[in-house]
Amino acid sequence: MKTSAQKLGYATEAAVACREYASSHTLASPLVSIIHRDNSASQRVAGKVGMRLDQTLRHSSPVHVVFAMDL
Template identity: 45%
Template sequence: MNYSMEGEETERLIFKKLTMAYFEDWLPFHQEPKSSEFWTGLPKNPKVACTEQFQRIFERYEKGLGGMHALIEIKTKKLVGICGLLVQIVDDIEELEIGYSILPEYWGKGYASEAAEKCKATAFKNQWANHLISIIHIDNEPSKKVAIKNGMHIEKRTLYKENPVFIFRIDR
């Protein structure tokens, strides 16, 4: 299954498949140190980090493991972030995750919550999963707020890619 959000819309956003055409628009995410302050093991060079992220997204598309989609603001046609449904392995269990990242200039404007809510609604409507998770670093307060606003609760604390995280969960 591909878990594609392509073409889905919210009040302010449309989900589009991520392509290399968005690389330069997404690069400011990796140039802002606060974007990656919680995760260890990421490349320090913004272009390398962005390249590796795009490669992982394209691999997910090819393997049917879901993936992040470009979030385009309907009014301005500008990229504001990326969001999507991703197949993840957490503590040896396959899970479907709602992942989201927003460009720094759009932080605090509700785009992550709006996009995450649409992912939840689409996944449950299409019966892609009986529950969804979000993997959030234990110190990432803004992302925790998005998960809670999306109806999720902390299920457990664990390690994910050598980072301490909370697994937020919501059941259908």
């Protein structure tokens, strides 16, 4: 996301819309988000929409973390 658009709630708004769409269309459960380990902003967004840290993918390069939630 462009720096000028950061910290304005757009990512959270998009994440909420994705969660609601997946929930209303029964697309997947659990809903997962795979995020680069160093991307703390995206990890905060995942937490804001109800996702919790599920696992760390240490065998991927670079290392990623998986946030998940049941729908």
